[in-house]
Amino acid sequence: MSHAVPTGRTGVTAAGGFRAAGITAGLKASGKPDVALVVNDGPRFDAAGVFTSNRVFAAPVRWTRQLVSTGPGVDGVPGGAIRAVVLNSGGANACTGPEGFDDTVATAEHVGSVLGVPATEVAVCSTGLIGERLPMDLLLSGIGAAHGALADEGGLDAATAIMTTDTVAKTAQVSAHGFTVGGMAKGAGMLAPGLATMLVVVTTDAVSDPATLDAALRQATRVTFDRLDSDGAMSTNDTVLLLASGASGVTPPVEDLTTAVTAVCADLAAQLLADAEGATKEIAIEVVHAVTEDDAVAVGRSVARNNLVKTAFFGQDPNWGRILAAVGTVPETVVFDADLIDVSINGVQICRAGGVGEDRSLVDLTGRKAHVLIDLHAGTETATVTTNDLSHAYVHENSAYST
Amino acid sequence: MSHAVPTGRTGVTAAGGFRAAGITAGLKASGKPDVALVVNDGPRFDAAGVFTSNRVFAAPVRWTRQLVSTGPGVDGVPGGAIRAVVLNSGGANACTGPEGFDDTVATAEHVGSVLGVPATEVAVCSTGLIGERLPMDLLLSGIGAAHGALADEGGLDAATAIMTTDTVAKTAQVSAHGFTVGGMAKGAGMLAPGLATMLVVVTTDAVSDPATLDAALRQATRVTFDRLDSDGAMSTNDTVLLLASGASGVTPPVEDLTTAVTAVCADLAAQLLADAEGATKEIAIEVVHAVTEDDAVAVGRSVARNNLVKTAFFGQDPNWGRILAAVGTVPETVVFDADLIDVSINGVQICRAGGVGEDRSLVDLTGRKAHVLIDLHAGTETATVTTNDLSHAYVHENSAYST
The missing domain is CATH 3.10.20.340 (ArgJ beta chain, C-terminal domain)
Structure with a gap:
């Protein structure tokens, strides 16, 4: 695995077919970057996700879980297709009631509008304080700025924009057998079984399908993020997404894909542990x-x-x-x-x-x-x-x- | 309930038929009291106990649980009779192997010898660091000293000798309907469900039997100690004993006995919470x-x-x-x-x-x-x-x- 200096095509933009951006929308009082956008330019848009098992979960989890439900799909829309992921720090949009869910839908619709893709193929992730509405005017204008900043080398910017108490941006990537897997993560402390308070986006240019991606991602998370246990507290917002663009043209055996996704998840998990809040060990x-x-x-x-x-x-x-x-x-x-x-x-x-x-x-x-x-x-x-x-x-x- | 100034017949010696002592045997480097002895002078010796549900439990728990097993008894000895309880701080005698269990048996035998009662009717409780053998010479000579110090007003001394990180001795007593229930507890922090790292001895001069005492004690602990949850960690040594001397001659209805035992346990539980290690809330x-x-x-x-x-x-x-x-x-x-x-x-x-x-x-x-x-x-x-x-x-x- 190349645990590269994070410049150039790194993290979520290490794999072909992906662009990303991270910008400052003003959601954080600190003025640090707080909105990230990851776009899959295809040619394929297969996706899978695993989510918090907390029975109190945030509006963006409710939304995004629907998008990647494999099987018959939701409301007639086949599940497992994601063309873009918008992520914000500075607010979890959890315990915000029906209005909070409306905010998530409006966020997806705005991304869909600027990208020209269906809102039902736009995943949303949020992280930050629970129980406060997001400042939607700031978020929506931030999405416009992020769209303008999308770049083949935007992986590090995106990883930076999702940080909360993290002290370093977390990216990883691995290339083998003609395809690449890369990813980014945020999370420090609150790591827990059945996932951490953590947002992770993993991308690959392999050719795959939602069911195969789902199997690979579940196996990878089971032996990596699921075995981090920093403080036993499980978040309302935990989300791990895996997106495949097919841009490499390579269809790897499921074992090879699982191995590569697991390697990236293991690398990111180790970075989460190393950056856990206030830890000395x-x-x-x-x-x-x-x-x-x-x-x-x-x-x-x-x-x-x-x-x-x-x-x-x-x-x-x-x-x-x-x-x-x-x-x-x-x-x-x-x-x-x-x-x-x-x-x-x-x-x-x-x-x-x-x-x-x-x-x-x-x-x-x-x-x-x-x-x-x-x-x-x-x-x-x-x-x-x-x-x-x-x-x-x-x-x-x-x-x-x-x- | 009289939450009395703890002088005179208080705690485990509030009820008739009980004497107690607390002395310094030298188990603690601090030189503070570390061995307590509680003696039931009868006329009856009925007893019940509840213990840690931790699957790693200390030698004294293994021993004392046998003594109060109601039903057919152990090794032909009818369960539910306790004439004395010896308690030490300064060492948990947990994870000390067969030698540690031998130490517990030798402790019970020594108490039985000085009191002239069967060792199989002597309960043993220990608290302190796990994984170290007790200095048996000091403990056995301390038992002799405690025997010499037994007094009708020894309840506070006994409560003091079982303290570890506790900042205050904990006693409680209640009298009603012609009988008295009193008790002592140690424990600060490490309070947990299914009991705390905690030693509790409750005594009464009511006339009862092991099965009734067992029912009353289980109901009392279920709504008191079991609902303290200071740090979620369960101890290897948790023990709560209830001893009845029958000295009052009064046989209360089980409801009255349960109410009184619950009141004493609730009082002690509140004191444990108030004294939890390092708490501000x-x-x-x-x-x-x-x-x-x-x-x-x-x-x-x-x-x-x-x-x-x-x-x-x-x-x-x-x-x-x-x-x-x-x-x-x-x-x-x-x-x-x-x-x-x-x-x-x-x-x-x-x-x-x-x-x-x-x-x-x-x-x-x-x-x-x-x-x-x-x-x-x-x-x-x-x-x-x-x-x-x-x-x-x-x-x-x-x-x-x-x-």
Whole structure:
């Protein structure tokens, strides 16, 4: 994978057939860029998406989920075709009632109008504070500006315009077997299972169809974004889109497409973890010898979400007792015997057979990256869940967010 | 309820038939009291207990759970009889393997020996750091000292000796209908559903039997300790015991006993919440118009555990969007329509029908107590879950705990 310096055709414009832009519409008080536009110039417009499983979801999620519903489509319009994605930071448009949904529809209609495409093929994503209407005059004029700024090399600008508390723009791309996959992401903190508070757009110039894209994207997110668990809170706006232009003329085997999409998602997920709000540690929790992969994920997630574990890592304290206590809270269906579990932190097996192992003072937790290995001694399956520590800066950032 | 100044016959010695002591055995580096002994002088020794549901549980939990198993009993010994409880702070004796369990048995045997009662009627509770063996020489000699200090007015000393990060000793008592119920608790932070990291001993001079005590205690804990949710982490050592001496000669109706035990547990739970590690807010989350009480508890708990909600309260930010997003993460089985939910904070309905309500600037969050009212508009059931905010001090205390 080329994790390139992000200039030129990068991120969502790395693949042929895509243009993008990111501009300042004035939605953010800071005056930073806040509207991004990604346009698929074809020749194909196949698309798929995965969305938050939160039962409280934002108006743009309601809209965009309809666009990519494969199968019979919605209101007679075949699902799975997206010609453009408009994204704004500076407001989530969540919990804004019917008026908020009207705003989303008006946004899609305006993009459709300036591009000359059906509004029903324009995806909308929003991120920011919940419970406030978007300033539609600013947003609609911003869309005009973004349209004027569309460029083959606009990937970095688009990635920059969707940042909220992110400190860096996040892009990735990979080329192989004659096609390219690229993408952008925003999200820092609030990463959660079943997706993060996160907007991701992945593009490819491969030739594909909505069902294949859907399968590839679900497999990719399952082992990447779904296994980030920064603070266990799931957003109202989480959206991951995959768009295919077919511009390369190459129709890859589904395995190759899945591999490339997964590589881009993994790269973006690692960037999200590295930029999580106020974190001082990136913690990989590897669970081995579980009976099922789901068991391994459940154990990893329980540890990843435990505030006592997370504060211990902030304190550079290899407190394996808290890890074991967190393992003990998983559902009864997860198979393990507490008296068999081994736990290593950064290579030191400080817990052996559920009891005291090597001296905890041997563990060096001064670095940013930490590795926890939990051996359940129950089966053959493995999974890794990643998270951050719980720091003073996390509390600071999240206690001051809307004020 | 008399929430008395804790002198004289208070806490576990408020009820007739009980003596207690709290002394310094040297388990804590601080030199503070660390061993408590509670003795039931009868004439009856009926008992019940509820314990952590964590699948990783400490040696003393394994031991004491056997003692109060009602029904056929364990190893031919009828369950539900406890003549003494020995409790230590300064070490949890969790994740200490077979040797740790041997230590618990030796502790019970030593108490049995000095009191002249069967070891199988001596409950053991421990609290402190996980994963380290107890210094048995200090503990056993401490038991001798505690035995010598047993007193009718020892309730406060016992409550003091079980403190860990608690800043105050916690006792409560109530007398009515000719019998008394009293109790003590330790626990600060780490409060969690299905019990907190918490040791509680409740005593009564009522005449009862193990099955009745078990029913009364389960009902009491279900609506008190089980609805504290300070940081969502469940301990390896949580134990709540109820002992009845029968010294009053009064056999109350089960309803009266349940009411009194619930009152004492509610008082102790409120003290735990008030003393939670590093908290600046006590937050009551009242969920109304749910289809079932379980639904209401699930919604309340989801909000109570959400770090983004908790940091917002620390920042005195009435961020109702985070509350709604937390509600949205409950299981599919919980019935609600997101477009109907109202949310009030301290009496101001800042969210109405899932959207913007009154101006958030009207909400005053400067006080220590906060009240969140979530109206699901789905049914007739109600529950209240209480929690704390997530503060800098929480991170500080919990990142430095074992070092």
